[in-house]
Amino acid sequence: MSLVLVFEQVLNGLQFGIMLFLMAAGLTLIFGVMGLINLAHGSLYMVGAFAAAAVAGATGSFVLALLAALAAAAMAGAIVELAVIRRLYDRDHLDQVLATFALILIFSEGTRWIFGSFPLFLDIPTYLRGPVTLPGGIQYPLYRIALIVIGLIVAAGLGLMIARTRIGIQIRAGENDREMIAALGVDISKLYTLVFALGAALAGFAGALVGAIQSVQVGMGEPVLILAFVVIVVGGIGSIKGALVGSLLVGLTDTLGGVFLPRILNAFMDVSSAANIGSSIASMAIYILMGAVLIWRPTGLFGARL
Amino acid sequence: MNKKILALSTALLAAVGMNMGAAQADTKVGMITTLSGGGAGLGIDVRDGFMLAIKQSGRDDIEVVIEDDQRKPDVAVSLADKMVQSEKVDVLTGIIWSNLAMAVVPSVTAQGKFYLSPNAGPSPLAGKGCHMNYFNVAWQNDNLHEAAGAYSNDAGYKKTFILAPNYPAGKDALTGFKRFHKGEIAGELFTKLGQTDYAAEIAQIRASGADSVFFFLPGGMGIAFLKQYGGSGVDLPVVGPAFSFDQGILQAVGEAALGVVNTSQWNKDLDNETNAAFVKSFQAEYGRLPSLYASQGFDTANLLISALDKADVSDADAFRAALKAADFNSTRGDFKFGDNHHPIQNIYAREVIKEGDVFTNKTLSVALENHSDAYAADCKM
């Protein structure tokens, strides 16, 4: 196998990982600050994609579509937080899992009710179409490079926000000590709504970006949601750095496992069974990764030690 | 449009209600199909096509009970029990997915009910597991893939890269393609079921030195693949079965699908009277172009009606013979059943084009003529 192909696959893994990060960052923030486990995060991803597809269909502008995705997901997030989520903060994880599971049902069928049962169309804008040639002669889709760049910018922005800004300080304070932050005179319920909306916006943004190269359909959020959970558990819940490392790890494992496992197995068996068994194992690879990490470090790579 | 259908079924139900005196002459049909969740589009099309044919027949002695299986096998089984035990239907139909069909069909046919498949055609039901009360009105699962293999021979492809999801239908697809494809296989990949990112696969296609690509990725997987393939700069010709290029899904793929050749036993431009009338009336009734699935639903209902014209369901042998005769006007033109009760029909190669603002298909050629399936010989009936 050529080095170029390996390099290209690594890029693919990175790009996949970065998109996962946008989902995982929101999840981990929400967990870190509010202690809430939110299964409905995938629904916000879907809301973003649908909003983007609807706006792109009406206006033809991809930038407007992205803005719409951000706005719609943030709004949906804020509404859900005000109506439902805030009643769950002092509940146990079980209630949170169940209530947000219920939200998934409502969001999915509600979206289908509004938009119908067929997938929607959302395309890459013309200026991001087609491949570019990277050093080494690798042809790589421009849009995916854009995804990597956008994702890294968001990650950096998020990091800066948390490290430098007032709201970031409040978020960090909230992670460490909820009573202290109330004592500082911060309006905690406002902060929670804000953090939830921020997480939702990130998810919606990811949904719109990814929706352009995938299919915008009901139920698109749940597979990503489960991956995002794997990410934050691997990285350590509540840690943005953990989410980033976890995303890349999961993205690379999934991509490279799918590509290389069949080839490695090919050394021991014929092509067909190698393809078969290899892809079977590859489909379990990230869960095996997660299991291994948790057995080694029960609170994830960057999680708080108990 | 959903309301219309509901109204229609209620009207039918009401008609049956009033005819209680002549109840024994009525035929009760149970339709189990996917109406909610991810794959609902297919089920809705089958249902709409089916109900359109029933409506056009003007018969008020056919009662259709429609239930949503949510694409869950256990729900489908439970509904089948309900249809048989509680609704006491005579004929069942409607299932979209092979795995659901495998869960339901053997048990309902064993209970003496007729099953008409409007979509799924898993290989066991065509071969060793065939049953005299099971009729497939769509295709055996391998058919469209076999046609794709045949078409790539015609198109002169020598080295094809093939991929499908890692599940039984995916494996059948690749086997079916290889059964007819004479060229070399540049690479063979099984992707994860439900996978949405194909960058890794596309990179391998690029690196493989293939001259063409065959893929079977139903639903959202196909949309994702095509969009990503379109943006990748790999411009090898793509061949696939109709599922990823059908009317319902095509608008979501967009430009990326233009020019792709796909194989299907039906297309809206097939030149026969029944088809022309079907396309027109379907559009008039539901305000959208019919899909492959709608045509299959429509044909299934017409097959049923043609058999009911000849025999009563209560006379199982006569009714079975009437079904086997397939004496109805199909939207596909010529249609007949083989000995394993699967279709013998032409399968066409069609190309995705744009008509005004709408993406649709144009028939190119016949890929396989009067094609049966590879499992018929295993069927002992």
Next chain:
Amino acid sequence: MTDPVLATHGLTKTFGSLVASEDVSIDLKPGEIHAVIGPNGAGKTTLIAQICGTLTPNSGRIELAGVDITGRPTRARALAGLGRTFQISALAMEDTVLENAVLGALGATGNPWRFFKPALKNIELREVAEQALHRVGLDDVMSTRTAELSHGQRRQLEVAVALTLQPRAFVMDEPMAGLGSEGSKVLTEFLSELRSEAPILLVEHDMDAVFALADRISVLVYGKVIATGSVDEIKRDEAVREAYLGDDA
């Protein structure tokens, strides 16, 4: 001279640069109450955690009846005869008082793998539990939910659960905390009797109780034992007065 029931030898525990215990060697002889006192942050809680097995010392040994138990988990120490009460009650709040005591009795048998017969119908377990509850004076509230007990009653229940284990030595973390003067008096009398059954290592803030009960006192300051001796010796000790009692006395 009698051998100590419980002894620590040179326990040292650090958290980063903070030294929480420094070369702590104390012992508990049969029949005595040995009180450990010291200002807040002196490392009393850390010491108890090491003795009971929730923290592992960096160096040093812990012996119970001459057996080294340093590396063993909490439950093994309990089985070896260490009865502990918590500073903040760690009881099963949803369960009844009797159920909490039966849990102790069950622990003492070392065999919880009985899946069928109701625990409360087990005569043996119930007798042990009821006797312990009787001794601390909780007979009247046996079928009350623990969450409904008063603060003092929970302390009594803590002691009762420890009693069911019939331990060789008790380790009590501030059993008087939050008790009214009447409650303290009752508990003081009770502990005074209890010492003949098994010696008590008592960590306590209530100086009146300590002076009334203790046979010996060790004073812990910044993780170090600065003095050990009888009540009078400690009261007279210059270093102690300076470091600790000076402010109060």
Next chain:
Amino acid sequence: MMSERNLNIAVLAMFIGIPAWAYFSDEPFTITLMTRAAIFALAAVGLNLALGVGGLVSLGHAAFFGLGGYVMGILAYHAQTYTPLAEWPFLVEGTKSMPVIWLASLLLSAGLAWVIGSLSLRTTGVYFIMITLAFAQMMFFFSISWSAYGGEDGLSIYVRNNFPGLNTLDPIQFFAICFVILLAALFLSARLAKSPFGLALNAARQSPQRVETVGLNTQRLKLVAFVISGAITGLAGALFADLNRFVSPTMFSWQLSGEIMVFIIIGGVGRLFGPVVGALVFVALEHFLGGLSEFWHIYLGLLLLLIVLFGKGGLIGLICGREKVHD
């Protein structure tokens, strides 16, 4: 307010009365629905042991449900095709006998639960939820891609398995089997909750520190609870596969894990009859709401949300009020 005891009796009466009515008025499908409810209830009784008593929030119980299903599917498949299951190290034949299948699914599910449990119990809280989910997902993807037993298509068993002296194809008789097993499981879990083991487990959930201080191993208590819990859910899976005469990877799906949990929440966590009430209500909703609207999941979601947000203690809590102290 109704006492919990009376409510339990009422629920049992429904489980006897409705199928009896259906039997005499020739409504076999109603019996099938009740069978479905009984089996779901059994699965949830299993989970309730881990979740309600042990406080182990497992979002991966579908792993056991599915395994039980596949044990039934694989054994019956080999019996119906007259092929041996294994020839090495010793000959294992398939079987169509329910008691044998039950025993096998109990044992294998217990084994799987032991493996998953001993790895997962190293973690707590959200991590535990997620790692159990991950194990179930592993099983899910494995079952999809393992083609020997049908992969995603699943396995059809054409005739229901046998139980000595009964005609299992008769809906009422199969219902009776499932109901008796459910009763047995309820009886066992009622005894278990009050047994010394149950007492210790219950305390381990509330105050692990306390349990350790009296010399008991909380981890092992929880592991044993998880194993028993997994075994019961596995048995339910075998019955469910027999009800449908079909098994497929959807039995491993995370939605199914969620649904089993939903049963418990609807009914009431930690209540003996919580899972039973929950499963009954869920099956009824599925049946009646499903007939009302294509979008019935919205209503199901809203209902669930209301119960979680405002109905602490589930339906039983709503009807009977707070749990009484048991003597």
